Amino acid sequence: MSDKTLNYADAGVDIDKTNKAIKSLSPLIETTFSQALLNPLGGFAALYDLKAIMANYAEPVLVQSVDGLGTKTIIARLMQQYHQLGYDLVAATANDILVYGAKPLSLLDYVASDALEPETLKELLQGMIAACKQSKIALIGGETAEMPGIYRRGEYDVVGMITGVVDKAKIIQGSTIQPGDAVFAFASSGLHSNGYSLARHLLFHKHLFKLDAYRDDLGQTLGEALLEPHLNYTEPVLSMLEQGIIIKGMAHISGGGIIDNLPRVLPDHCAIEINKHRYPNLPLFSFLQSLAPIAEQELYRTFNMGIGYVLIGAQQELSNAAAYLTKHESTYKLYYIGHVVEGKKEVHLCA
CATH class of the missing domain: 3.90.650.10 (PurM-like C-terminal domain)
Incomplete structure:
Protein backbone atom coordinates (compact mmCIF):
# COMPACT_ATOMS: atom_id res chain seq x y z
CA MET A 1 0.00 0.00 0.00
CA SER A 2 1.27 3.47 -0.88
CA ASP A 3 2.05 5.90 1.95
CA LYS A 4 1.09 8.88 -0.25
CA THR A 5 -1.77 10.86 1.24
CA LEU A 6 -4.66 11.68 -1.05
CA ASN A 7 -6.12 15.12 -1.59
CA TYR A 8 -9.11 16.62 -3.40
CA ALA A 9 -7.04 17.35 -6.52
CA ASP A 10 -6.35 13.62 -6.88
CA ALA A 11 -10.11 13.18 -7.29
CA GLY A 12 -10.21 15.83 -10.01
CA VAL A 13 -11.13 18.94 -7.99
CA ASP A 14 -8.31 21.47 -7.67
CA ILE A 15 -9.60 24.21 -5.36
CA ASP A 16 -6.28 26.06 -5.18
CA LYS A 17 -6.00 26.35 -8.96
CA THR A 18 -9.50 27.82 -9.29
CA ASN A 19 -9.10 30.17 -6.33
CA LYS A 20 -5.84 31.48 -7.75
CA ALA A 21 -7.48 32.28 -11.09
CA ILE A 22 -10.36 34.14 -9.43
CA LYS A 23 -8.07 36.00 -7.03
CA SER A 24 -5.97 37.29 -9.93
CA LEU A 25 -9.11 38.95 -11.33
CA SER A 26 -10.49 40.27 -8.02
CA PRO A 27 -9.27 43.86 -8.60
CA LEU A 28 -10.99 43.88 -12.01
CA ILE A 29 -14.21 42.39 -10.61
CA GLU A 30 -14.30 45.06 -7.92
CA THR A 31 -14.24 47.79 -10.58
CA THR A 32 -17.88 46.82 -11.24
CA PHE A 33 -18.83 47.57 -7.62
CA SER A 34 -20.73 50.62 -6.43
CA GLN A 35 -20.90 52.06 -2.91
CA ALA A 36 -23.95 49.85 -2.36
CA LEU A 37 -21.64 46.82 -1.94
CA LEU A 38 -20.75 46.57 1.75
CA ASN A 39 -18.27 43.69 1.73
CA PRO A 40 -15.40 42.56 -0.48
CA LEU A 41 -15.28 39.42 -2.58
CA GLY A 42 -14.78 36.13 -0.80
CA GLY A 43 -17.56 36.27 1.78
CA PHE A 44 -20.35 33.74 2.15
CA ALA A 45 -22.71 36.17 0.44
CA ALA A 46 -22.77 39.70 -0.98
CA LEU A 47 -24.17 42.51 1.17
CA TYR A 48 -26.05 45.09 -0.89
CA ASP A 49 -27.23 48.35 0.72
CA LEU A 50 -30.73 49.30 -0.49
CA LYS A 51 -30.65 52.82 0.98
CA ALA A 52 -29.58 54.48 -2.27
CA ILE A 53 -32.29 52.61 -4.17
CA MET A 54 -34.95 53.68 -1.70
CA ALA A 55 -34.00 57.30 -2.32
CA ASN A 56 -34.64 57.10 -6.08
CA TYR A 57 -37.81 54.97 -6.13
CA ALA A 58 -41.17 55.65 -4.50
CA GLU A 59 -41.92 51.94 -4.12
CA PRO A 60 -38.89 49.94 -5.26
CA VAL A 61 -39.53 46.37 -6.37
CA LEU A 62 -36.64 43.95 -6.84
CA VAL A 63 -36.81 41.90 -10.05
CA GLN A 64 -34.78 38.69 -10.29
CA SER A 65 -34.11 36.15 -13.01
CA VAL A 66 -31.73 33.31 -13.80
CA ASP A 67 -30.59 32.11 -17.21
CA GLY A 68 -27.81 30.13 -18.82
CA LEU A 69 -26.06 29.90 -22.16
CA GLY A 70 -26.98 26.31 -22.95
CA THR A 71 -24.88 24.58 -25.58
CA LYS A 72 -23.48 27.79 -27.07
CA THR A 73 -20.58 26.96 -24.76
CA ILE A 74 -19.78 23.95 -26.97
CA ILE A 75 -19.20 26.25 -29.95
CA ALA A 76 -17.01 28.47 -27.76
CA ARG A 77 -14.94 25.44 -26.74
CA LEU A 78 -14.49 24.28 -30.33
CA MET A 79 -13.49 27.82 -31.35
CA GLN A 80 -11.45 28.35 -28.16
CA GLN A 81 -13.17 31.72 -27.71
CA TYR A 82 -14.79 32.27 -24.32
CA HIS A 83 -14.63 36.03 -23.80
CA GLN A 84 -17.86 36.69 -25.69
CA LEU A 85 -19.80 34.30 -23.44
CA GLY A 86 -19.47 36.84 -20.63
CA TYR A 87 -21.31 39.41 -22.75
CA ASP A 88 -23.90 36.79 -23.69
CA LEU A 89 -24.63 36.00 -20.05
CA VAL A 90 -25.13 39.63 -19.06
CA ALA A 91 -27.38 40.29 -22.07
CA ALA A 92 -29.46 37.12 -21.62
CA THR A 93 -30.24 37.90 -17.99
CA ALA A 94 -30.57 41.70 -18.27
CA ASN A 95 -33.04 41.41 -21.15
CA ASP A 96 -35.26 39.11 -19.08
CA ILE A 97 -35.77 41.63 -16.28
CA LEU A 98 -35.93 44.54 -18.74
CA VAL A 99 -39.29 43.11 -19.86
CA TYR A 100 -40.75 44.51 -16.62
CA GLY A 101 -39.02 47.87 -17.04
CA ALA A 102 -36.32 46.98 -14.51
CA LYS A 103 -32.87 48.52 -14.31
CA PRO A 104 -30.18 45.88 -13.61
CA LEU A 105 -28.18 46.20 -10.39
CA SER A 106 -26.15 43.07 -9.74
CA LEU A 107 -25.16 39.71 -11.20
CA LEU A 108 -24.11 36.40 -9.67
CA ASP A 109 -22.47 33.84 -11.94
CA TYR A 110 -22.16 30.06 -11.87
CA VAL A 111 -19.44 28.36 -13.92
CA ALA A 112 -19.08 24.59 -13.82
CA SER A 113 -17.05 21.98 -15.68
CA ASP A 114 -15.44 18.61 -15.19
CA ALA A 115 -12.16 20.47 -14.58
CA LEU A 116 -11.92 24.25 -14.70
CA GLU A 117 -9.04 25.59 -16.76
CA PRO A 118 -7.67 28.82 -15.22
CA GLU A 119 -7.20 30.61 -18.55
CA THR A 120 -10.69 29.68 -19.74
CA LEU A 121 -12.18 30.84 -16.44
CA LYS A 122 -10.28 34.12 -16.68
CA GLU A 123 -11.46 34.70 -20.23
CA LEU A 124 -15.07 34.07 -19.22
CA LEU A 125 -14.85 36.39 -16.23
CA GLN A 126 -13.13 39.13 -18.20
CA GLY A 127 -16.06 39.10 -20.63
CA MET A 128 -18.55 39.31 -17.76
CA ILE A 129 -16.63 42.15 -16.13
CA ALA A 130 -16.50 44.19 -19.34
CA ALA A 131 -20.21 43.61 -20.02
CA CYS A 132 -21.16 44.46 -16.43
CA LYS A 133 -19.20 47.71 -16.53
CA GLN A 134 -20.86 48.61 -19.82
CA SER A 135 -24.32 48.19 -18.27
CA LYS A 136 -23.40 49.48 -14.78
CA ILE A 137 -24.04 46.09 -13.17
CA ALA A 138 -22.10 44.93 -10.11
CA LEU A 139 -20.62 41.43 -10.46
CA ILE A 140 -21.09 40.73 -6.77
CA GLY A 141 -20.05 37.09 -6.59
CA GLY A 142 -20.53 33.64 -7.96
CA GLU A 143 -19.84 29.95 -7.74
CA THR A 144 -17.35 27.74 -9.54
CA ALA A 145 -17.76 23.99 -9.53
CA GLU A 146 -15.56 21.16 -10.74
CA MET A 147 -17.63 18.00 -11.14
CA PRO A 148 -15.77 15.19 -12.86
CA GLY A 149 -18.24 12.53 -13.87
CA ILE A 150 -21.10 15.01 -14.30
CA TYR A 151 -19.75 17.07 -17.20
CA ARG A 152 -17.99 15.82 -20.32
CA ARG A 153 -14.31 16.60 -20.60
CA GLY A 154 -13.78 20.26 -21.45
CA GLU A 155 -17.45 21.26 -21.42
CA TYR A 156 -18.68 24.30 -19.47
CA ASP A 157 -22.00 25.28 -17.95
CA VAL A 158 -22.41 29.06 -17.59
CA VAL A 159 -25.35 30.52 -15.66
CA GLY A 160 -26.17 33.93 -14.22
CA MET A 161 -28.66 35.28 -11.70
CA ILE A 162 -29.48 38.95 -12.08
CA THR A 163 -31.22 41.40 -9.76
CA GLY A 164 -32.75 44.67 -10.89
CA VAL A 165 -35.19 47.28 -9.63
CA VAL A 166 -38.31 49.02 -10.90
CA ASP A 167 -40.80 51.38 -9.29
CA LYS A 168 -43.98 49.48 -8.46
CA ALA A 169 -46.16 51.97 -10.35
CA LYS A 170 -44.00 51.57 -13.47
CA ILE A 171 -43.95 47.77 -13.73
CA ILE A 172 -44.76 46.67 -17.29
CA GLN A 173 -46.78 43.46 -17.45
CA GLY A 174 -48.92 43.72 -20.60
CA SER A 175 -52.26 44.01 -18.79
CA THR A 176 -53.34 47.06 -20.86
CA ILE A 177 -52.51 45.53 -24.26
CA GLN A 178 -55.55 45.53 -26.55
CA PRO A 179 -56.46 44.65 -30.15
CA GLY A 180 -55.18 47.34 -32.51
CA ASP A 181 -51.92 47.90 -30.62
Whole structure:
Protein backbone atom coordinates (compact mmCIF):
# COMPACT_ATOMS: atom_id res chain seq x y z
CA MET A 1 0.00 0.00 0.00
CA SER A 2 1.27 3.47 -0.88
CA ASP A 3 2.05 5.90 1.95
CA LYS A 4 1.09 8.88 -0.25
CA THR A 5 -1.77 10.86 1.24
CA LEU A 6 -4.66 11.68 -1.05
CA ASN A 7 -6.12 15.12 -1.59
CA TYR A 8 -9.11 16.62 -3.40
CA ALA A 9 -7.04 17.35 -6.52
CA ASP A 10 -6.35 13.62 -6.88
CA ALA A 11 -10.11 13.18 -7.29
CA GLY A 12 -10.21 15.83 -10.01
CA VAL A 13 -11.13 18.94 -7.99
CA ASP A 14 -8.31 21.47 -7.67
CA ILE A 15 -9.60 24.21 -5.36
CA ASP A 16 -6.28 26.06 -5.18
CA LYS A 17 -6.00 26.35 -8.96
CA THR A 18 -9.50 27.82 -9.29
CA ASN A 19 -9.10 30.17 -6.33
CA LYS A 20 -5.84 31.48 -7.75
CA ALA A 21 -7.48 32.28 -11.09
CA ILE A 22 -10.36 34.14 -9.43
CA LYS A 23 -8.07 36.00 -7.03
CA SER A 24 -5.97 37.29 -9.93
CA LEU A 25 -9.11 38.95 -11.33
CA SER A 26 -10.49 40.27 -8.02
CA PRO A 27 -9.27 43.86 -8.60
CA LEU A 28 -10.99 43.88 -12.01
CA ILE A 29 -14.21 42.39 -10.61
CA GLU A 30 -14.30 45.06 -7.92
CA THR A 31 -14.24 47.79 -10.58
CA THR A 32 -17.88 46.82 -11.24
CA PHE A 33 -18.83 47.57 -7.62
CA SER A 34 -20.73 50.62 -6.43
CA GLN A 35 -20.90 52.06 -2.91
CA ALA A 36 -23.95 49.85 -2.36
CA LEU A 37 -21.64 46.82 -1.94
CA LEU A 38 -20.75 46.57 1.75
CA ASN A 39 -18.27 43.69 1.73
CA PRO A 40 -15.40 42.56 -0.48
CA LEU A 41 -15.28 39.42 -2.58
CA GLY A 42 -14.78 36.13 -0.80
CA GLY A 43 -17.56 36.27 1.78
CA PHE A 44 -20.35 33.74 2.15
CA ALA A 45 -22.71 36.17 0.44
CA ALA A 46 -22.77 39.70 -0.98
CA LEU A 47 -24.17 42.51 1.17
CA TYR A 48 -26.05 45.09 -0.89
CA ASP A 49 -27.23 48.35 0.72
CA LEU A 50 -30.73 49.30 -0.49
CA LYS A 51 -30.65 52.82 0.98
CA ALA A 52 -29.58 54.48 -2.27
CA ILE A 53 -32.29 52.61 -4.17
CA MET A 54 -34.95 53.68 -1.70
CA ALA A 55 -34.00 57.30 -2.32
CA ASN A 56 -34.64 57.10 -6.08
CA TYR A 57 -37.81 54.97 -6.13
CA ALA A 58 -41.17 55.65 -4.50
CA GLU A 59 -41.92 51.94 -4.12
CA PRO A 60 -38.89 49.94 -5.26
CA VAL A 61 -39.53 46.37 -6.37
CA LEU A 62 -36.64 43.95 -6.84
CA VAL A 63 -36.81 41.90 -10.05
CA GLN A 64 -34.78 38.69 -10.29
CA SER A 65 -34.11 36.15 -13.01
CA VAL A 66 -31.73 33.31 -13.80
CA ASP A 67 -30.59 32.11 -17.21
CA GLY A 68 -27.81 30.13 -18.82
CA LEU A 69 -26.06 29.90 -22.16
CA GLY A 70 -26.98 26.31 -22.95
CA THR A 71 -24.88 24.58 -25.58
CA LYS A 72 -23.48 27.79 -27.07
CA THR A 73 -20.58 26.96 -24.76
CA ILE A 74 -19.78 23.95 -26.97
CA ILE A 75 -19.20 26.25 -29.95
CA ALA A 76 -17.01 28.47 -27.76
CA ARG A 77 -14.94 25.44 -26.74
CA LEU A 78 -14.49 24.28 -30.33
CA MET A 79 -13.49 27.82 -31.35
CA GLN A 80 -11.45 28.35 -28.16
CA GLN A 81 -13.17 31.72 -27.71
CA TYR A 82 -14.79 32.27 -24.32
CA HIS A 83 -14.63 36.03 -23.80
CA GLN A 84 -17.86 36.69 -25.69
CA LEU A 85 -19.80 34.30 -23.44
CA GLY A 86 -19.47 36.84 -20.63
CA TYR A 87 -21.31 39.41 -22.75
CA ASP A 88 -23.90 36.79 -23.69
CA LEU A 89 -24.63 36.00 -20.05
CA VAL A 90 -25.13 39.63 -19.06
CA ALA A 91 -27.38 40.29 -22.07
CA ALA A 92 -29.46 37.12 -21.62
CA THR A 93 -30.24 37.90 -17.99
CA ALA A 94 -30.57 41.70 -18.27
CA ASN A 95 -33.04 41.41 -21.15
CA ASP A 96 -35.26 39.11 -19.08
CA ILE A 97 -35.77 41.63 -16.28
CA LEU A 98 -35.93 44.54 -18.74
CA VAL A 99 -39.29 43.11 -19.86
CA TYR A 100 -40.75 44.51 -16.62
CA GLY A 101 -39.02 47.87 -17.04
CA ALA A 102 -36.32 46.98 -14.51
CA LYS A 103 -32.87 48.52 -14.31
CA PRO A 104 -30.18 45.88 -13.61
CA LEU A 105 -28.18 46.20 -10.39
CA SER A 106 -26.15 43.07 -9.74
CA LEU A 107 -25.16 39.71 -11.20
CA LEU A 108 -24.11 36.40 -9.67
CA ASP A 109 -22.47 33.84 -11.94
CA TYR A 110 -22.16 30.06 -11.87
CA VAL A 111 -19.44 28.36 -13.92
CA ALA A 112 -19.08 24.59 -13.82
CA SER A 113 -17.05 21.98 -15.68
CA ASP A 114 -15.44 18.61 -15.19
CA ALA A 115 -12.16 20.47 -14.58
CA LEU A 116 -11.92 24.25 -14.70
CA GLU A 117 -9.04 25.59 -16.76
CA PRO A 118 -7.67 28.82 -15.22
CA GLU A 119 -7.20 30.61 -18.55
CA THR A 120 -10.69 29.68 -19.74
CA LEU A 121 -12.18 30.84 -16.44
CA LYS A 122 -10.28 34.12 -16.68
CA GLU A 123 -11.46 34.70 -20.23
CA LEU A 124 -15.07 34.07 -19.22
CA LEU A 125 -14.85 36.39 -16.23
CA GLN A 126 -13.13 39.13 -18.20
CA GLY A 127 -16.06 39.10 -20.63
CA MET A 128 -18.55 39.31 -17.76
CA ILE A 129 -16.63 42.15 -16.13
CA ALA A 130 -16.50 44.19 -19.34
CA ALA A 131 -20.21 43.61 -20.02
CA CYS A 132 -21.16 44.46 -16.43
CA LYS A 133 -19.20 47.71 -16.53
CA GLN A 134 -20.86 48.61 -19.82
CA SER A 135 -24.32 48.19 -18.27
CA LYS A 136 -23.40 49.48 -14.78
CA ILE A 137 -24.04 46.09 -13.17
CA ALA A 138 -22.10 44.93 -10.11
CA LEU A 139 -20.62 41.43 -10.46
CA ILE A 140 -21.09 40.73 -6.77
CA GLY A 141 -20.05 37.09 -6.59
CA GLY A 142 -20.53 33.64 -7.96
CA GLU A 143 -19.84 29.95 -7.74
CA THR A 144 -17.35 27.74 -9.54
CA ALA A 145 -17.76 23.99 -9.53
CA GLU A 146 -15.56 21.16 -10.74
CA MET A 147 -17.63 18.00 -11.14
CA PRO A 148 -15.77 15.19 -12.86
CA GLY A 149 -18.24 12.53 -13.87
CA ILE A 150 -21.10 15.01 -14.30
CA TYR A 151 -19.75 17.07 -17.20
CA ARG A 152 -17.99 15.82 -20.32
CA ARG A 153 -14.31 16.60 -20.60
CA GLY A 154 -13.78 20.26 -21.45
CA GLU A 155 -17.45 21.26 -21.42
CA TYR A 156 -18.68 24.30 -19.47
CA ASP A 157 -22.00 25.28 -17.95
CA VAL A 158 -22.41 29.06 -17.59
CA VAL A 159 -25.35 30.52 -15.66
CA GLY A 160 -26.17 33.93 -14.22
CA MET A 161 -28.66 35.28 -11.70
CA ILE A 162 -29.48 38.95 -12.08
CA THR A 163 -31.22 41.40 -9.76
CA GLY A 164 -32.75 44.67 -10.89
CA VAL A 165 -35.19 47.28 -9.63
CA VAL A 166 -38.31 49.02 -10.90
CA ASP A 167 -40.80 51.38 -9.29
CA LYS A 168 -43.98 49.48 -8.46
CA ALA A 169 -46.16 51.97 -10.35
CA LYS A 170 -44.00 51.57 -13.47
CA ILE A 171 -43.95 47.77 -13.73
CA ILE A 172 -44.76 46.67 -17.29
CA GLN A 173 -46.78 43.46 -17.45
CA GLY A 174 -48.92 43.72 -20.60
CA SER A 175 -52.26 44.01 -18.79
CA THR A 176 -53.34 47.06 -20.86
CA ILE A 177 -52.51 45.53 -24.26
CA GLN A 178 -55.55 45.53 -26.55
CA PRO A 179 -56.46 44.65 -30.15
CA GLY A 180 -55.18 47.34 -32.51
CA ASP A 181 -51.92 47.90 -30.62
CA ALA A 182 -48.73 47.85 -32.66
CA VAL A 183 -45.89 45.36 -32.35
CA PHE A 184 -42.35 46.68 -32.88
CA ALA A 185 -39.09 44.77 -32.55
CA PHE A 186 -35.34 45.06 -32.29
CA ALA A 187 -33.47 42.68 -34.58
CA SER A 188 -31.23 39.96 -33.18
CA SER A 189 -27.61 39.44 -34.20
CA GLY A 190 -28.00 35.70 -34.74
CA LEU A 191 -28.93 32.76 -32.53
CA HIS A 192 -28.17 34.80 -29.38
CA SER A 193 -28.17 32.04 -26.71
CA ASN A 194 -30.86 29.63 -27.88
CA GLY A 195 -31.43 26.92 -30.45
CA TYR A 196 -27.83 25.69 -30.49
CA SER A 197 -28.69 22.03 -30.01
CA LEU A 198 -30.81 21.99 -33.18
CA ALA A 199 -28.26 24.13 -35.03
CA ARG A 200 -25.44 21.75 -34.10
CA HIS A 201 -27.55 18.76 -35.13
CA LEU A 202 -28.17 20.31 -38.54
CA LEU A 203 -24.60 21.47 -39.08
CA PHE A 204 -22.50 18.67 -37.63
CA HIS A 205 -24.71 15.57 -37.65
CA LYS A 206 -27.03 15.91 -40.64
CA HIS A 207 -24.12 17.58 -42.46
CA LEU A 208 -20.37 17.87 -41.85
CA PHE A 209 -19.66 21.60 -41.93
CA LYS A 210 -16.46 23.07 -40.48
CA LEU A 211 -16.53 25.98 -38.04
CA ASP A 212 -13.49 27.65 -39.60
CA ALA A 213 -14.88 27.55 -43.16
CA TYR A 214 -15.66 30.99 -44.59
CA ARG A 215 -19.11 31.27 -46.15
CA ASP A 216 -19.95 33.97 -48.69
CA ASP A 217 -23.65 33.86 -47.76
CA LEU A 218 -22.79 34.66 -44.13
CA GLY A 219 -19.93 37.04 -44.83
CA GLN A 220 -17.88 35.31 -42.12
CA THR A 221 -16.87 31.87 -40.95
CA LEU A 222 -19.58 29.57 -39.66
CA GLY A 223 -18.02 29.66 -36.19
CA GLU A 224 -18.04 33.45 -36.13
CA ALA A 225 -21.71 33.50 -37.15
CA LEU A 226 -22.61 31.05 -34.39
CA LEU A 227 -20.73 33.07 -31.76
CA GLU A 228 -22.29 36.42 -32.69
CA PRO A 229 -23.01 38.20 -29.38
CA HIS A 230 -26.38 38.15 -27.68
CA LEU A 231 -27.50 41.78 -27.95
CA ASN A 232 -28.33 43.69 -24.76
CA TYR A 233 -31.36 45.96 -25.23
CA THR A 234 -31.21 47.58 -21.78
CA GLU A 235 -29.77 50.94 -22.85
CA PRO A 236 -32.22 51.82 -25.66
CA VAL A 237 -35.31 50.55 -23.82
CA LEU A 238 -34.56 52.28 -20.50
CA SER A 239 -33.70 55.43 -22.44
CA MET A 240 -37.11 55.38 -24.15
CA LEU A 241 -38.90 54.80 -20.86
CA GLU A 242 -37.04 57.71 -19.28
CA GLN A 243 -38.29 59.89 -22.15
CA GLY A 244 -41.85 59.05 -21.12
CA ILE A 245 -42.63 56.73 -24.02
CA ILE A 246 -45.43 54.40 -22.95
CA ILE A 247 -44.76 50.73 -23.62
CA LYS A 248 -47.58 48.35 -22.68
CA GLY A 249 -45.70 45.08 -22.91
CA MET A 250 -42.31 43.64 -23.84
CA ALA A 251 -40.87 40.22 -24.56
CA HIS A 252 -37.31 38.95 -24.74
CA ILE A 253 -37.20 36.43 -27.57
CA SER A 254 -35.13 33.67 -26.01
CA GLY A 255 -35.89 29.95 -25.62
CA GLY A 256 -39.25 29.25 -27.23
CA GLY A 257 -38.88 31.96 -29.89
CA ILE A 258 -41.74 34.33 -30.66
CA ILE A 259 -44.21 31.43 -30.58
CA ASP A 260 -43.81 30.82 -26.84
CA ASN A 261 -42.52 34.17 -25.58
CA LEU A 262 -45.03 36.67 -26.99
CA PRO A 263 -48.09 34.95 -25.43
CA ARG A 264 -46.46 35.34 -21.99
CA VAL A 265 -47.24 39.08 -22.02
CA LEU A 266 -50.66 38.99 -23.70
CA PRO A 267 -54.05 39.33 -21.96
CA ASP A 268 -56.33 36.31 -22.43
CA HIS A 269 -58.37 37.97 -25.21
CA CYS A 270 -55.42 38.96 -27.40
CA ALA A 271 -53.28 37.38 -30.10
CA ILE A 272 -50.53 38.75 -32.33
CA GLU A 273 -50.07 38.75 -36.09
CA ILE A 274 -46.43 39.00 -37.24
CA ASN A 275 -45.40 39.95 -40.77
CA LYS A 276 -42.29 37.87 -41.49
CA HIS A 277 -41.00 40.33 -44.10
CA ARG A 278 -40.90 43.51 -42.00
CA TYR A 279 -37.57 42.90 -40.29
CA PRO A 280 -34.09 41.82 -41.46
CA ASN A 281 -33.81 38.25 -42.74
CA LEU A 282 -30.49 37.11 -41.28
CA PRO A 283 -28.54 34.82 -43.64
CA LEU A 284 -27.78 32.37 -40.82
CA PHE A 285 -31.44 31.44 -40.40
CA SER A 286 -31.97 31.01 -44.15
CA PHE A 287 -28.89 28.77 -44.21
CA LEU A 288 -30.06 26.62 -41.28
CA GLN A 289 -33.54 26.36 -42.78
CA SER A 290 -32.07 25.04 -46.03
CA LEU A 291 -30.32 22.10 -44.36
CA ALA A 292 -33.37 19.97 -43.57
CA PRO A 293 -37.17 20.11 -43.74
CA ILE A 294 -38.36 21.86 -40.57
CA ALA A 295 -41.94 23.01 -40.00
CA GLU A 296 -42.30 26.80 -39.87
CA GLN A 297 -43.86 26.68 -36.40
CA GLU A 298 -40.88 24.65 -35.15
CA LEU A 299 -38.40 27.12 -36.64
CA TYR A 300 -40.07 30.08 -34.95
CA ARG A 301 -40.30 28.19 -31.67
CA THR A 302 -36.67 27.07 -31.63
CA PHE A 303 -34.86 30.08 -33.11
CA ASN A 304 -35.50 33.80 -32.69
CA MET A 305 -35.51 34.01 -36.53
CA GLY A 306 -34.04 37.52 -36.46
CA ILE A 307 -36.21 39.06 -33.73
CA GLY A 308 -34.37 39.77 -30.48
CA TYR A 309 -36.77 41.84 -28.40
CA VAL A 310 -40.39 42.93 -28.86
CA LEU A 311 -42.29 46.03 -27.72
CA ILE A 312 -46.08 46.34 -27.76
CA GLY A 313 -48.05 49.57 -27.47
CA ALA A 314 -50.04 52.24 -29.24
CA GLN A 315 -48.90 52.79 -32.83
CA GLN A 316 -48.04 56.46 -32.30
CA GLU A 317 -46.10 55.82 -29.08
CA LEU A 318 -43.88 53.20 -30.67
CA SER A 319 -43.46 55.25 -33.85
CA ASN A 320 -42.22 58.04 -31.57
CA ALA A 321 -39.85 55.54 -29.95
CA ALA A 322 -38.42 54.56 -33.33
CA ALA A 323 -38.00 58.23 -34.28
CA TYR A 324 -36.31 58.94 -30.94
CA LEU A 325 -33.70 56.23 -31.55
CA THR A 326 -33.04 57.52 -35.07
CA LYS A 327 -32.72 61.11 -33.86
CA HIS A 328 -30.17 60.14 -31.23
CA GLU A 329 -28.19 58.01 -33.72
CA SER A 330 -28.70 54.84 -31.72
CA THR A 331 -27.09 51.68 -33.05
CA TYR A 332 -30.45 50.02 -32.38
CA LYS A 333 -33.34 50.27 -34.83
CA LEU A 334 -37.00 49.43 -34.24
CA TYR A 335 -39.03 47.61 -36.89
CA TYR A 336 -42.83 47.66 -37.12
CA ILE A 337 -43.53 43.94 -37.46
CA GLY A 338 -47.20 43.41 -36.67
CA HIS A 339 -50.21 44.16 -34.54
CA VAL A 340 -52.45 42.81 -31.79
CA VAL A 341 -55.75 41.17 -32.75
CA GLU A 342 -58.59 39.40 -30.98
CA GLY A 343 -57.54 35.90 -30.03
CA LYS A 344 -56.37 33.53 -27.33
CA LYS A 345 -52.74 34.28 -26.46
CA GLU A 346 -51.25 32.97 -29.70
CA VAL A 347 -48.98 34.12 -32.52
CA HIS A 348 -49.96 34.04 -36.20
CA LEU A 349 -47.22 34.24 -38.83
CA CYS A 350 -48.22 36.17 -41.93
CA ALA A 351 -46.49 36.57 -45.31
